Amino acid sequence: QLQLSFDRLLTADGDLLPVAAVLDLSGERQRKKDAATIGGSAAGGAVLGRILNDKDRDEGTAVGAVLGAAIGAIVAANNKADPIELPAGTPLLLTLDAPLTIELDRNV
DSSP states (O other): OEEEEEEEEEOTTSOEEEEEEEEEEOOHHHHHHHHHHHHHHHHHHHHHHHHHOSSOHHHHHHHHHHHHHHHHHHHHHHSOOOOOOOOTTOOOOOEESSOOOOOOOTTO
16 A cells, blocks of 8 residues: 655646645555455355354354454455556546645736
């Protein structure tokens, strides 16, 4: 995940304007990989729980799925994330934290 905060905006004519904005990025590929890790662990836990709980297979499945998902979440949180790459020319969407007013000189 990458988070950038902005406090100034440089206009094309060289003026610096105060701004409060945030750009928050996280790698789509990493989110998919983390979801697969958690989902796969939950499925594996469900199967294992069903096999190990002879008395109540439905309960074993549910408990195994929850434990598997928890383990998968821990593994995903500890995996090294892929780098976030922003090639030149990448359009970025900023979220303003406060209103931005730009005065226009109509005499130009």
